[in-house]
Amino acid sequence: MIIVIPMAGLSSRFKQSGYNEPKYMLSLWDKSVFYYAIHSFKAYFNQEKILFVCRDICNTKAFIDGECKKLGLQFYETITLEKETMGQAHTTLLGLEKSETKDTESLLIFNIDTFRPNFSLPITTDFSEIDGYLEVFHAEGNEWSFVLPDKNSNKVLKTSEKDRISSLCSSGLYYFKHTRDxxxxxxxxxxxxxxxxNEYYIAPLYNILIEWGMDIRFFTINLSEVVFCGTPRDYERLKQLNKKDIV
Structure with missing residues (x-):
């Protein structure tokens, strides 16, 4: 399995709010936003390769190397892009192609501005029998990616972006059995x-796979198991909280 962290976004909301660094570089408690996002996968450090896909700004590659050293992470690769991309899915694709990742490799994608303390893959399913899954939680609002579930199972019937077709919201963690898919x-x-x-998001890609006859599932977590740091408001709120209560 390869874990891909797309981090080529513009951090436009942070820039508009006066921050001078990409959000993943911002200090939080005693570390960086990047540190806590990647620490989510500590159980897989140096077992599964982590691929960072970033833009060539603010000396990001050197920053990643420094943070990975702090984390004790050695099995990783950084792909640096020269241009802006057309969204998270496009960023991931460019990284996979430049890293020459095998099409048969399983793929896990996660955000650089979200923390998932003590993450582990679901143990309640046989991964050889499904083609992909999304991690979801119940929440209000329309700003999420959503899953329409089968009434009798955890099978995904449909996904949507910013269109509330159910109360099941994506945590931003996506799994594909094969990178090729x-x-x-x-x-x-x-x-x-x-x-x-005008952007390519990841969740809607599952609709295509479902149309192609593939088996996509969802796994539900509690909202308290995921921590968001994607907006200035999220970031400033976290700074006021006790680290021990969060991660």
Whole structure:
């Protein structure tokens, strides 16, 4: 399995709020936002490769090397992009292609601005029998990626972006049994211009795989098990809280 962390976003909301660094570089408690996001996968350090896909700004590659040293993470690769991308899915695709990741490798994608303390893959399913899964929680609001569930199982019937088709909201963690499936679904989206606000998001790709007859599942966690740091408001709120209560 390869764990991909797309981090080529513009951090536009942070820039507009006066922050001078990308959000993943910001200090939080005694570390950085990056540190806590990646620490989520401590159980898989130096077992599964972690691929960082970033833009060539603010000396990010050197920053990543320094943070990975603090984390004790050795099995990783950083792909640096020269241009802006067309969204998180596009960033992931470029990273996979440049890293020459095998199509048969399983793929786990997660955000750089979200913390998932003590993450581990679900143990309640046989991964050889499914083609992918999303991690979800119940929440209010319309700002999430959503899952429409089968009434009698944890099978995904449909996903949506910023369209509340259920109360099941994505935590931003996505699994694909084969990297090839992710790549082919995204290339189909690009060929048919299937975007959300002119960007390519990851959750909608599962709709294509479902149409192709693949088995996509969801696994539910408690909202308290995931920590968001994607907006200035989230960041400033976390700074006021006790680290021990969060991670």
């Amino acid at each position: 992710f790549k082919e679904a995204l290339k189909f989206s690009m060929q048919n211009n299937i975007t959300t606000k």
